[in-house]
Amino acid sequence: MFMQIPENAIEIEGYYTWMGDDGIARTSVKPNIDITLEHAMENSKAVTSLYKGIKFPLLIDSRNIKSMSYEARHHFSARGRDVKTNAFGIVIGSSISRVLGNFYLGINKPAVPTKLFDNERDAAEWLKQFCNS
Amino acid sequence: MQFVSMMEQKQAISLSDNTRANEILEVILAFARQDFDKKVIIRDDNNLLDGIGSGVNMLGEELQHSTISLREKEQLLKEIHHRVKNNMQIISSLLNLQSDNIVDTKVLSLLRESRNRINSMALVHEMLYKSNDLSKIGLRNYIESLTSSIRQSYASSDADIVFEYDISEEICFDIDKMIPIGLILNEVISNSLKYAFPDKKGKIDLVLKPLEHQYILSVSDNGIGFKSDFDVDKDSQLGIQLIYMLTEQLNGTLTLESKGGVCYSVLF
16 A cells, blocks of 8 residues: 555655645655665755745655665765654565665664654654644 | 476576575675675565665665775874874984984983883884784784884993893783883883993893783893892882883882892783
């Protein structure tokens, strides 16, 4: 079960990004893309564009991911990413996304609270606590 | 027939998995050799082997960057030890140059003592940047080089002073221990070479070995020993005061004996 992409989602080469009605931003990796630093930077820009004065949590659907470069991983774990966001809930599924997700918990630790989930519902439930905080 | 066909199919799949597993193994072996050009090719994100391959790729990238960063830091540390040693050598050379214009033997002797103290520290930095392990140096090598340098400084060419070493080659210390050890040895050996052998003939024994959970460093000579009226508290000059201070730095205790020669023992 992959996420429903709304019509108003920002579409860039590697991701769809939008703000959910629940105040949780969402970003979903497109299938079969090797995520590079450029994709990662574009994604950060799209996520930041959703900022309206209050930091928000971000739900990342990585189930479609094929690969992510070293530079992209480090971009996502760098402090630049947490300027407008306050938590990451990463939805994993495929073996590659599980590996990548665990890299985020261990080696490429983001600067904000981060947790892995098997589905979108549980991720959104956990991220709710970070809305309007 | 259908059964055979399924068997063949299973064999074909397991052969393909086997080939992929071998490909991944090849990449792991390349990483182990620090060859980071190879990567596992990711074909299908629902395949477990792709997950493993992807993890191997990412771990390889992290290892490659950590290795590069570690090499750079090692290079930097070597450079720092090199520069410290060079700067110490410059100070030592300046003292040497100043000695050329001095005729007062007492001042000359003070300059030489200072130079030797600097050299004993410079030697620690030199051995550190030349060693594979940048944090530790072998004590035996260090002491042999140090004694040779002190001997050149004090003993005249016709002197017959023999050094005997009982130091295990395995003993290694870090810089925090090597500097005080080097300075203690410098003081003690210099004293022996200056005062113990008026007839320019003798032997200096250097021992450093483990003793229970500590180490014992002892330097003894078979020279004339202290004068009978020598009082450590009253007659000590900078050299012996330094030895006491450096022993404290090692959290050790110093024992001084003078029976047919002088023996300094530091337990630390």
